[in-house]
Amino acid sequence: MAFRIAQALSSIGKLALATAIGASLIAGDVAAQQKQPSPGSAKAIFGGVQLPTQGAPQPFGFYAKGCMAGAEALPTDGPNWQAMRLSRNRRWGNPAMLSTIEQLSRDAAKYDGWPGLLVGDIAQPRGGPMITGHASHQIGLDADIWLTPMPNFRMTAEQREALPFTTMLQKNAFLTINPNVWTPAHARLLMRAASYPQVERIFVNPAIKKKMCDTWTGDRTNLGKLRPEYGHDSHFHIRIKCPPGAANCKPQAPVVAGDGCDKSLAWWFSPAPWAKPKPPKPDAKPVKPREVMVSDLPKACQAVLDAPAVSSVRAATYGGPSAAEVLRAQPIDAPPAANDDELPDLGPVPDDKPAAQ
Template sequence: MAAFLCGTFTGPTTAQEATPAKQLFGAAKLPSAADAEPLGFYAKGCMSGAVALPTDGPTWQAMRLSRNRRWGNPEMIALLEQFSRDAAKLGWGSGILVGDISQPRGGPMLSGHSSHQIGLDADVWFTPKPSQPLSPQERESMPFTSMLDKSKFLTVDPKKWTNTHARVVMQAASYPQVERVFVNPAIKKKLCETWTGDRSLLGKVRPIYGHDEHFHIRISCPPGSASCRKQAAVPKDDDCSSKAFAWWFTKEPWAPPKPDPNKKPVKPRPVTLSDLPKACAAVLASSSRSEDEATFGGSAMAYTDQPAAPSPVKNIEAIINDPPVAAANVPIPVPRPLQ
């Protein structure tokens, strides 16, 4: 990437500078032909050399395929594949349903997220993967399921939330490379009240707006990623008694902003390429991987035999200390550009 910046790349064009960055990155259909690298911050950056989560795996399915947002850093894709196997082992259906990861070259998205820009974020639905694979149409139209009781303020619905939900969220937080797991404040509160496992892992579970229909996994900058900007460390304790967490259950976070009658309205300026790390212009200008490289082994790879979900295990510590190994007849994909 550094050689490319210093060699053939001459900088963004005038048209690129005038175009919102979300349109430029949203138009990219394939990743750049470069080494995998996260560039910038989770909410202000891009990525080179992305790989894609296969649309179908033995213990996962990618959702909302039309968005073309199942691209990520190889570390993120490998983590999702491992987590999907562990979730199935915990009794989470036959695996996980994966929502948005990132666009092929990362960057700001046309809609939905402010983060997910450097390939180190991924959304996992609070709906287990069903035993029968979902059709492409079902993946587009299947509704989300909120874990909240809509009749009560910030309260988890006991008819929907189960101990398995809790184990799956805490399993996601258990991996060393996972830095944060974002959930709705009500879900964090429920875990604070009921979790009896390793309480220090609760410090990784962070409350945030929304996130009642899915949880958001964020991994740390991979080793050697000099251009990846790190985030502040999470609390080492469970963070269940902090003032910052209690704030979510006051009126302040949910109150509409009060307009200042003396302040002239300012039209928001869209984020442009110049607002992102300089290397992001090179990522956009870089050639794409060839069509042959855009599939694993040069051809589509299909999973025709869906394995039965493993037997659930009650003790999550047993899973953490002894990660399950997939059966020999289950194909385990390796990092690839597209599948």
């Protein structure tokens, strides 16, 4: 596998050119994600809702096309985690997702030498498409965990907004792990998360996947759950299965058998992901892109938007401010923090390759 990847890398040409191409594509994705949606779009409508619905938790639709009812907020602080970027108001999720985060925070601290989780985006109060940053995270069953260890003090809201992301990649080297940043504890954390039966996939940068393939000497049964995906070099993305009894939740195709350290990984290091799409035929009718509307989502999502909000938000169990207190202190339209270099989560297509550029 290493030989195939080396061959693929050589076929790209100069590393500087490959890096420049990648930066250009990513910049285009960021610009597209940051474009302000029209007031009637699903992004604008779901992004403007501040509180979840009353009633039992229910996911509706698919990870990248849906919404949710009865969401709960992850407390801002727990024994082994701290929630980040509170102004985004995106720490809402299905209770099954929150339980998974809490379980990982405990187990990683107890068994893997990981001091605690910094938890990024989960979902909006009623899920749905986000104005910026993600294509998935719409039904409360996705969560981003930073690859930065939690500090040994409770950060202020301001510190949580300003703390920069730390990439695991080496500067000026195409898809290469930085040995001064990556540690064995990172590997143990990822494999701990992958060991849970409810975890469907964990998205990581292709370079991280290759590092795990080359160096992980423990049980490799769950290594196949680590799926390569650009934009995950400073955090990893946990996706859990549809909870039992969630009849309106659309599952993703199961991960294929094996550890994923084969030609499917070599593809990410080849010129293929950077290839330009074929030009349309001269007589082809141009397709004008349009924004996703609420009517494009499952029918239940309109009812989710119309449902009454909870009258009060459960206070944080472990001592931090409640979600309602954060909302009062941090308006949800606060500008992005400086140094916020998080890359957009493109939402993988079913074969786990990036969407066409």
